Each structure stands twice: as C-alpha cells, then as structure tokens.
Amino acid sequence: MSKGEIVLGALAPHPPHVVYAENPDQNEPVSEGGWETLRWGYHRLARKLETIDYDVMVVFTPHWQTYVGTHFLGVPRFSSKSVDPVFPNIFRYNYDLEVDVDLSEAMCKAASDAGLITRMMRNPDFRVDYGTITSCHMMNPRWDKPIITISSNRNTHYYSPEVMIEQALALGKACRTAIEDSGKRVVLVSSHSLSHRHFVTESPLPEDMSKEHIYNHSQYVWDMALIDLFRQGKMREAIDIMPEFTEQTIAETEGGGLVWMMGAMGMPEYPAEIYGYQSVIGTGNCIAAWVPHSDKREIVL
Amino acid sequence: MDHDIIKFGLYVPPHPHPLLSPGASKGYQRLRDAFDTCRERIENSDADLIIVYSTTWPSIIGHQFQANPNSEWVHVDDDFHYLGSMPYSFTMDSVFAGACVEKAKERGLQARTVNYDAFPIDTGSITALSLLNPENRIPATIVSSNMYANRSETIVLGKAIRDALTEEKRKAVVVVVSSLSNRMFTEPIDPSEDRIHSQKDDDWNRKILEFFEDGRLEDLSQLSREIHGQIRVQKVVAYKPAWWMASTMGQHNNYDGEVLAYEALNGSGGAIIQLTPSVGSIGDKEFDEDDVEYYRGDRNVLDQGGV
Numbered sequence A: 001m002s003k004g005e006i007v008l009g010a011l012a013p014h015p016p017h018v019v020y021a022e023n024p025d026q027n028e029p030v031s032e033g034g035w036e037t038l039r040w041g042y043h044r045l046a047r048k049l050e051t052i053d054y055d056v057m058v059v060f061t062p063h064w065q066t067y068v069g070t071h072f073l074g075v076p077r078f079s080s081k082s083v084d085p086v087f088p089n090i091f092r093y094n095y096d097l098e099v100d101v102d103l104s105e106a107m108c109k110a111a112s113d114a115g116l117i118t119r120m121m122r123n124p125d126f127r128v129d130y131g132t133i134t135s136c137h138m139m140n141p142r143w144d145k146p147i148i149t150i151s152s153n154r155n156t157h158y159y160s161p162e163v164m165i166e167q168a169l170a171l172g173k174a175c176r177t178a179i180e181d182s183g184k185r186v187v188l189v190s191s192h193s194l195s196h197r198h199f200v201t202e203s204p205l206p207e208d209m210s211k212e213h214i215y216n217h218s219q220y221v222w223d224m225a226l227i228d229l230f231r232q233g234k235m236r237e238a239i240d241i242m243p244e245f246t247e248q249t250i251a252e253t254e255g256g257g258l259v260w261m262m263g264a265m266g267m268p269e270y271p272a273e274i275y276g277y278q279s280v281i282g283t284g285n286c287i288a289a290w291v292p293h294s295d296k297r298e299i300v301l
Numbered sequence B: 001m002d003h004d005i006i007k008f009g010l011y012v013p014p015h016p017h018p019l020l021s022p023g024a025s026k027g028y029q030r031l032r033d034a035f036d037t038c039r040e041r042i043e044n045s046d047a048d049l050i051i052v053y054s055t056t057w058p059s060i061i062g063h064q065f066q067a068n069p070n071s072e073w074v075h076v077d078d079d080f081h082y083l084g085s086m087p088y089s090f091t092m093d094s095v096f097a098g099a100c101v102e103k104a105k106e107r108g109l110q111a112r113t114v115n116y117d118a119f120p121i122d123t124g125s126i127t128a129l130s131l132l133n134p135e136n137r138i139p140a141t142i143v144s145s146n147m148y149a150n151r152s153e154t155i156v157l158g159k160a161i162r163d164a165l166t167e168e169k170r171k172a173v174v175v176v177v178s179s180l181s182n183r184m185f186t187e188p189i190d191p192s193e194d195r196i197h198s199q200k201d202d203d204w205n206r207k208i209l210e211f212f213e214d215g216r217l218e219d220l221s222q223l224s225r226e227i228h229g230q231i232r233v234q235k236v237v238a239y240k241p242a243w244w245m246a247s248t249m250g251q252h253n254n255y256d257g258e259v260l261a262y263e264a265l266n267g268s269g270g271a272i273i274q275l276t277p278s279v280g281s282i283g284d285k286e287f288d289e290d291d292v293e294y295y296r297g298d299r300n301v302l303d304q305g306g307v
Ligand SMILES: [Fe+2]
Pocket: A014, A015, A062, A063, A131, A192, A193, A252
C-alpha cells in the first residue's frame, strides 16, 4: 500500500446563505441568488477538485461543539434533514451522505495515542451539522465522496487561545499520521468564516445585496492582514497572530479549524490559492486552498 | 399582580442526564426526582402555558420564539450522544408566540417566530419539556437566547413577554434552562463520582442558591455581571438567565423560593429551583430594587412589602 497523503486543504466558510443562494434541490427555501463572489469562487474550487484524485473529505467544524474531548463521526451513512437553528428561514437541507468510518476511527485512535481526549460518535440519529453540509455541498455538490466530520473542542473558551492552538496542532499531526498510514488521498476542510461579527437584523429579502457589507472596517483590515499572510505562504506567522486576530474580530477561527489544518499540512510555506472574499450578514469569509504538490498549485485571484 | 399571569418560575439545568441516565448516579436521580415534583406542581396549578428561556438555543437575528404547533423530531446531544437519542413531540402555542413577537417589536426588539418542520430544538429545552410536561397537557413556547444581547435587551425581552401574558390573559409557568456554574470536566468521568468542578464554583453556586431560597430574584439579577465573571466560562457576553427571569416574573425580591435539588452534572452546577410570586415576607429583605418608572419621593421600606 502506498503512503496516504493530503492532496489539498481548503478554508471553506459555511454561511448557509451560499447554499440558499444556489437553490439546490436539497434545500427547501428558494432565493433569487446573492453572494456571487463567494459562490463563484466555490464553483472554481469545485471544478479544480474534479481534476484531483481523492478518496475522502475530512471536515473540521465549529458547529459540532464538544466540551469533553474531540469527537469523530462513526456511522457509515447519515440521511436526514438539517435545519439551521439560527437561520431556519434560509437553510432546510435534505442530506444523504456517507462517512469513511475506517479512516475516522484511525484518526480518533491516532489522536488518542497522542494524548488527546477523543470519542467516536456512534448514534445513528445524530444530525450532521450545517457547517459540514454547507462546506461539503459547495466543494462537491455531487456528494460522490465520503466525508468525515471532526468536532471542535471548546478549548478557547475553557482555557485560552494558546491552549486551543497547541491541541489543534497536535490533533492535526495525529490526523496526518492516520491519513498517511491509511494509504488514502484526502482533502481537508477547515469550515469557518474569518471575522465573525454578525448583524442582528436581516433585510426582508436576505439576498438583497444592496444591504450586504462587512460589519465594520476593523474586521475588514484584520481579515486582509490574515489573507495577506495566506498569499505570502507565511502560515507560521498567521498562526502566531491567531489569538490576537480571534479576539479582535471574534473570529470563527476560535474553533481551531485552520490551526488543525495547518498542523496536519506541516505549516505550509507556499502561497495559498485565494478563491474569493465576501461578507455574509456582516461576517468576513475567505475561500482559500493550500496545495502541497507544486505542479497542481495555481494563482487563482 | 404577578401571580395572576405567572404561577411560578423554575430554574433547571440544560444537560440531558436527568432524562437519559437518571440511574447513573444518586445526584442525577435527585435531579430527576425534583423534575418529577415540578411536573406534579405544574399539573396541580391552573397554569395554561409554559414559557422556556433556553441558554442552549442561541440566536443572532434578534429573538426567536418557537411556534410550530407540533414540534417533532429525534434529537441527539453533541457531547452526550452515547447516552441515547431524545425523541420529542411538543405542542407549541403559536398564537402566544406570535403575541410575544408583536410585543417585542413594540418595545423596539427584533423578533420572529420559527415554525419549521424538523427544527432542531435544543437539548436543554427538550430535557425540560419532556420531564415537566410529558403529555403536552398544556402548550409551550421556547424563546432563544440572543448571542449579542446584553442586559437592557434581555430585560426588555422579559417585559415584552409580560405584556403578551397580560394582554392574552394567560397563566404561565416560566422555565429558565441554564446551569449555575457551567464549567464541565473536559475528560470522561464516572457519573457516580461526578462533583462540582471546583470549590470556588461550589461556593458561588451555594451563595446563589441562598438568594433563590430567600426569593431575592432582583438581587440575583443585579449580581449577574459578577456571577458571569466568577463562575461562567466566557462563551457568551453575559450571564442572562436572572435578568430574563426577573423581568419576566417581576423585578423585585418578593418571592417564595425553594431549592429542590442541587447536583453536579459533568462538573457543572445543576439546580432545580422554584420561585413563586408572594405577597408577604416583609422583614428580612431591603426591598430596594423596584423597577422604578416614576420617582415619587423616598419610600417607606415597610410599606413596600406587597410589591
Ligand atoms: Fe459558523
């Protein structure tokens, strides 16, 4: 068996608005579009993924929040309906997806061997979170590959951003070991926004783009500072400023997704591919990808 | 008077153990027994409505009121999925939920009802309604906890709900779903060895329980920011349950309080408390926390007993 590898890692924000705007058959509400900059960026990334050979998508989500360790999906198939508790008016999505339980178990064991608290999630009634569904739908709307979801342990609030970073890096390294041992080709997905201050009102038509803008200029400047580091391939620096970034912009990075992915990918020193940046209900969202094989790497935007 | 629209208030914990695994520890069983006592008290009252304020249902777009007349699904908790599934079927009072939204808007709040098939009702609300109102004998509504709302918004939310209760001539039991101290153990524990996470959390919880027992709800409301700093993991902007409970039930200290149970739930402080609006109990309280609308000069504290 050849050694498994990570073929791409994506920062893939999951505001349900982008699925709503796409009007897929699976989602009940109907829209007139909206948030094209993000959606077209996702389309471009999805087209690239069709040219890359991979076996499974592994998603780290901040919307499966666990306090007692890190949990991994451990049921082969989930078929249900996901209704967003915060934006139920725009996201009521019927899903039917498969999980690579073997790799999930292997990652869970590797993380446990590394000293992290872990647990497999075996309850077939469990509803897969809308963050996972949104990111996966946008990256692979055909849903023809199995996925794995990893929960986000709430270290930032329970301890500190620094503790979160230590644990997320250790989790990333353990996942990489399990991936390499599995012989599989894997796409990693860090599912979250950057700056994360929302407007608390919504226009009568949620997709009214004349109302959409970043919550304030400070959030924008911070987002751009981080994206600039992505472009320059300075991920060590990006992780170093993460506690400050997260505090200043109440960023969704607090869940640890990006740190986990960078830990798994060995802290890339090459430029990220940038697919788009746009606000959604005031939050800052960037689609970016890190591609280890330089012959597959592009300048997108 | 408060007791015309609010029969009594309950403060209950959000974790599913009393519903799913009461036998796993003596403490969980005591919580379950207290839930059962409260269920009987609701049945023996003439309440015609349950209003749940759940700290485990966050919202962003203002305040959401659950309005699906038949809210049905099978829920699984994010952390405690191994304890089992939580099937539910709840009767929601969509008319009252609509009235709350109208009154909230009149008071300047953003609010909406939610009425969607398969809406994910949260663990805390499911645990409370399953144990307190298992046969859907009376309808309910659930109100979300806005992530960004602070004191003034939460106080106004409670007042709007009072407006709706008064106008609709309802008799409600209000239920706050929240831990006291909310720090849990972050490693698996043996349920039979569950305990409050730290001595400090336990000390603060017991002080809060003294206030509840004395019926000093407004005093607790005033202490909310201190409580948040001392024993709450900083997940949200503030500790809001006492603000909401006080503004919904009446912002004063004139209650009969009873602590039915206080136990650890995976390290967090789980208490079941009943507060009943009272007309007596002058003598041991300062009665200096009226919700003053007009200044009418200095008050004779002894005259203010029957708020
Ligand atoms: Fe999110």
